Amino acid sequence: MSQMKQGFWAIVRREMLRMTSRRLYGLSMFAAPLFCFIFFTTLMNEGLPQSLPAGVVDEDNTTVSRSILRNLDSYQQTEIIKQYASFAEAREAMQRNEIYGFFYIPKGTELKASSQQQPTISIYTNATYLIPSSLLYRDMKTMAVMASAAVGREILIAKGANMDQAMGFLQPIQMDMHPLGNPWLNYNVYLSNTMLPAVLALMILMVTCFSIHTELKDGTAGEWLFMADDNILKAVSAKLFPQTMVFSLMAAIYLVLLYGYLGFPAHNGFWPMLLAAELLILASQGFAVFIASAIPSLRWSLSLCTLWGVLSIPISGFSFPVMGMPAPLQALSYLFPLRYYFLIYVDQALNGIPMAYSAWFYTALLLFCILPLVDISLLRKAAHEYTYLP
Amino acid sequence: MWVKDLLDVTGKELRKTVSDVGVLVFFIIVPLLYPLLYAYLYGGEVVREVPVVAVDDCRSTTSREFLRKSDATPDLKIVSYCADMEEARNVLHNHKAYGIIQIPSEFESTLTDGRQATVNLYCDMSGLLYYKALLSGCTMVSLDMNRDIQMVRLSGMSDREKEVMTMPIENEYVTMFNPANGFQAFLIPAVLILVLQQTLVLGVAMMAGTEHERRRKGELILGNEYSNPITVLAGKALAYLLVYGFTATYVLCLVPWFFNMPQLWQLPTLVAFIVPFLLASIFFAISISFFVKDRESCFLLFVFISVPLIFMSGISWPTSNMPAFWKAFAQIFPSTHAVNGFARINTAGALLQDVRYESIALWIQTAVYFMTSLFIYERLYRSDKMPGADFANAMRSRMYKELREAEIDLKVIRRKLKSKL
Numbered sequence: 010m011s012q013m014k015q016g017f018w019a020i021v022r023r024e025m026l027r028m029t030s031r032r033l034y035g036l037s038m039f040a041a042p043l044f045c046f047i048f049f050t051t052l053m054n055e056g057l058p059q060s061l062p063a064g065v066v067d068e069d070n071t072t073v074s075r076s077i078l079r080n081l082d083s084y085q086q087t088e089i090i091k092q093y094a095s096f097a098e099a100r101e102a103m104q105r106n107e108i109y110g111f112f113y114i115p116k117g118t119e120l121k122a123s124s125q126q127q128p129t130i131s132i133y134t135n136a137t138y139l140i141p142s143s144l145l146y147r148d149m150k151t152m153a154v155m156a157s158a159a160v161g162r163e164i165l166i167a168k169g170a171n172m173d174q175a176m177g178f179l180q181p182i183q184m185d186m187h188p189l190g191n192p193w194l195n196y197n198v199y200l201s202n203t204m205l206p207a208v209l210a211l212m213i214l215m216v217t218c219f220s221i222h223t224e225l226k227d228g229t230a231g232e233w234l235f236m237a238d239d240n241i242l243k244a245v246s247a248k249l250f251p252q253t254m255v256f257s258l259m260a261a262i263y264l265v266l267l268y269g270y271l272g273f274p275a276h277n278g279f280w281p282m283l284l285a286a287e288l289l290i291l292a293s294q295g296f297a298v299f300i301a302s303a304i305p306s307l308r309w310s311l312s313l314c315t316l317w318g319v320l321s322i323p324i325s326g327f328s329f330p331v332m333g334m335p336a337p338l339q340a341l342s343y344l345f346p347l348r349y350y351f352l353i354y355v356d357q358a359l360n361g362i363p364m365a366y367s368a369w370f371y372t373a374l375l376l377f378c379i380l381p382l383v384d385i386s387l388l389r390k391a392a393h394e395y396t397y398l399p
Numbered sequence: 400m401w402v403k404d405l406l407d408v409t410g411k412e413l414r415k416t417v418s419d420v421g422v423l424v425f426f427i428i429v430p431l432l433y434p435l436l437y438a439y440l441y442g443g444e445v446v447r448e449v450p451v452v453a454v455d456d457c458r459s460t461t462s463r464e465f466l467r468k469s470d471a472t473p474d475l476k477i478v479s480y481c482a483d484m485e486e487a488r489n490v491l492h493n494h495k496a497y498g499i500i501q502i503p504s505e506f507e508s509t510l511t512d513g514r515q516a517t518v519n520l521y522c523d524m525s526g527l528l529y530y531k532a533l534l535s536g537c538t539m540v541s542l543d544m545n546r547d548i549q550m551v552r553l554s555g556m557s558d559r560e561k562e563v564m565t566m567p568i569e570n571e572y573v574t575m576f577n578p579a580n581g582f583q584a585f586l587i588p589a590v591l592i593l594v595l596q597q598t599l600v601l602g603v604a605m606m607a608g609t610e611h612e613r614r615r616k617g618e619l620i621l622g623n624e625y626s627n628p629i630t631v632l633a634g635k636a637l638a639y640l641l642v643y644g645f646t647a648t649y650v651l652c653l654v655p656w657f658f659n660m661p662q663l664w665q666l667p668t669l670v671a672f673i674v675p676f677l678l679a680s681i682f683f684a685i686s687i688s689f690f691v692k693d694r695e696s697c698f699l700l701f702v703f704i705s706v707p708l709i710f711m712s713g714i715s716w717p718t719s720n721m722p723a724f725w726k727a728f729a730q731i732f733p734s735t736h737a738v739n740g741f742a743r744i745n746t747a748g749a750l751l752q753d754v755r756y757e758s759i760a761l762w763i764q765t766a767v768y769f770m771t772s773l774f775i776y777e778r779l780y781r782s783d784k785m786p787g788a789d790f791a792n793a794m795r796s797r798m799y800k801e802l803r804e805a806e807i808d809l810k811v812i813r814r815k816l817k818s819k820l
Contacts, residue, residue: 033692033696033699033700036699036700037699037700037703041699041703044707045703045706045707048707048710048725049707049710051722051724051725052710052716052721052722052725053716054722055720058716058717058719058720059720060719060720061717061719061720062719100575101753103575103747104743104747104748104749104750104753105743105749105753105754106718106739106743109717109719118568122568127568127569128568128569129568129569129570129571130568130569130570130571131570131571131572131573132570132571132572132573133573133575134572134573134574134575135575135576135747136574136575136576136577136580136584136585137576137577137584137585137588137714137742137743137746137747138585138713138714138717138742139577139580139582139585139586139715140715140716140717141717141719142574142577142580143531143580146572146574150570150572153568153570154570156568157568157569157570160568173514173515174513174514176515177512177513177514177515178513178549178552179549180515180545181510181515181516181544181545181548181549182465182510182515182516182517182518182541182544182545182548183515183516183517183518183541184517184518184520184534184537184538184541185517185518185519185520186520186522186530186533186534187519187520187521187522188522188524188530189521189522189523189524190523190524191524194524194527194530196716199524199527204706207706208703208706211702211703211706212699212703215698215699215702216699219695219696219698219699222695223695226695228803228806231809231810231813235813239817307695308421308694308695311695311698312424312698315698315702318702319702319705319706320436322706323437323440323441324440326526327525327526328526328582329440329441329446329526329528329582330446330526330528330529332446332449333443333445333446333447333528334440334443335439335440335442335443338439338440351525352494355523355525356492359524359525360491360492360523362492363492366492366493366494
């Protein structure tokens with residue numbers, strides 16, 4: 010055998026060869042994240058769902074009921090696709106998933122309204138599908154209140170009030186809502202900003218753990234450590250360096266996609282988010298090395314890394330807030346790098362507040378990066394003595 | 400005998416499953432614990448007592464009443480009263496609150512004049528549930544106060560007259576099938592189905608990976624015992640179906656029951672729907688498991704896809720608003736149809752005829768994926784039974800043995816070298 014080259018760059022070159030010699034690495038480091046980037050951003054390109062299919066049951070069939078329905082259909086987010094003859098029919102249509110909700114106007118609505126008997130109209134939505142259900146509710150509720158106000162306004166104007174007075178009477182206090190940072194209530198902004206880094210972080214956790222333990226499994230760990238002069242820190246950092254580069258490229262791709270191409274709000278500019286993404290990559294790698302060192306079994310450490318990566322999506326709190334979770338899980342959320350990335354994104358991109366407010370979150374990510382220092386010596390030992398158990 | 404062969408394969412596959420801890424984790428442990436974790440996570444259904452700050456520029460009886468009543472709603476909790484917006488924003492920046500209720504100084508005078516007064520709400524958009532809580536909490540208070548104000552203005556009428564006057568047409572809202580209108584009842588059915596499909600894929604892929612490794616090393620030759628690939632395929636599928644009969648019962652029936660979630664299914668419908676789902680998933684898993692070259696790569700290849708899959712099902716972002724391409728792409732996964740069908744059977748009490756489209760799709764998938772897996776099996780068998788395959792295998796296993804020995808030698812040499820230095 011010829012003289013084996015040693016040193017940092019020799020390991021880097023060796024790792025690049027390993028990465029290119031197996032399709033698995035290309036798939037999991039490049040293709041998988043890219044697929045998810047494209048998937049999520051194109052899936053929700055409408056931003057806020059438009060023309061959600063809804064139905065009506067109009068048992069009254071009068072001028073009042075028809076004007077309610079006509080108005081409802083003119084809303085952007087609601088589309089009345091069908092009239093049903095009875096409540097049961099509409100409910101069955103909902104169970105078949107043809108509509109997400111329906112309006113029910115019972116017989117005698119107009120008659121009761123004009124004779125001042127206060128009739129009731131009902132809104133039904135299928136809350137099995139939470140998002141369309143909530144959005145339909147908003148439109149239908151507004152419509153119902155407006156229908157009522159229209160009748161009330163007519164009574165008032167008949168009694169001699171002007172329009173201003175009528176509105177001041179019908180709705181003395183009104184709400185003016187200002188959604189900060191995302192005034193369009195855009196779901197793409199709301200979900201993709203965390204979903205894309207979440208998938209990337211998941212792949213980083215798995216690839217890092219897999220690539221380290223494969224050395225042990227295939228019996229190449231001896232060679233690897235020998236090249237690093239038996240210095241495990243050097244061995245690991247040189248091995249992970251080319252991977253960090255590939256992941257950084259992926260992070261740059263999604264950042265440009267989100268804040269450049271799609272023009273999502275990034276109120277403090279590009280750099281704080283790039284820093285956060287870089288730190289997320291290093292933190293995920295650090296966490297994976299920590300686990301890989303602590304558990305000297307490819308399958309178990311990979312299982313734990315996978316669990317961590319998948320669980321970080323709900324527990325980061327971007328869809329269901331952490332404050333709504335049970336206390337033990339709230340405490341657990343501190344152990345997920347993605348949680349800190351999400352908090353940084355809220356501060357830096359969505360709300361655009363000074364970086365000092367997010368200092369702790371950046372620091373926490375940094376701590377994940379140096380986490381392996383705790384137990385990396387175990388990995389060195391394992392690399393020397395390890396035997397693979399399936 | 401055909402049946403005997405089939406049962407023989409089934410028995411062997413079951414034994415292989417039980418003796419492989421890695422596979423057991425996927426088939427038993429993950430389905431056992433993971434749904435519990437998720438259901439526990441979303442157990443709160445909604446967020447309560449969202450911390451907000453109040454900026455009362457009016458400082459009147461009415462404005463104080465508004466804030467007091469907002470604080471009293473289950474949705475909101477006023478954590479601080481600030482002197483101005485600057486101070487309020489500072490509280491938000493320090494992550495102590497997620498919204499601001501600002502009452503302008505002319506609030507009460509406008510009301511006294513009989514004109515429309517405005518309350519300003521500012522909401523942190525990091526979570527849509529904060530927005531929902533702030534809006535619904537304050538709307539509730541304003542509706543309540545509006546009626547009171549109207550009642551006072553209408554003095555001289557009877558109570559009933561006032562009520563009719565203020566709300567000529569009453570409305571009511573019914574969130575069907577998800578009484579708390581919360582996260583658990585909406586997301587968990589999708590998670591449960593996905594856990595079943597993904598653990599099947601991972602477990603089957605891990606076994607296939609192991610098999611592939613052994614074939615590569617010449618330790619395993621297919622097609623020696625059973626001449627017919629259909630028997631082997633059917634036998635394996637039967638084994639997985641037996642295991643997943645239990646797993647699915649636990650995941651789909653017991654887990655929702657533990658957490659008191661809506662369960663409106665009827666047994667014949669549920670069974671008639673879940674069996675094709677399991678079959679489709681099994682053959683889907685077998686089909687894609689051929690791409691797995693070693694034991695552990697299934698993690699890297701198949702785990703991440705769960706995340707897009709949950710969105711493809713349309714449980715979150717509505718199917719009616721998906722781009723056509725993704726709608727079509729989603730059709731190839733059993734989970735897409737199963738999530739939609741199961742969510743409606745379980746949560747909305749749909750019957751088999753209501754989920755006809757989904758169940759037909761699952762049967763078609765079962766047929767298609769059975770054919771693809773059979774096709775790949777045939778090819779594997781043929782390659783293992785080619786003339787000279789025995790010889791090639793013997794060579795391969797010898798090569799691996801020698802490679803191992805050389806590695807051990809290398810280790811010894813290195814150790815010696817090191818002790819010399």
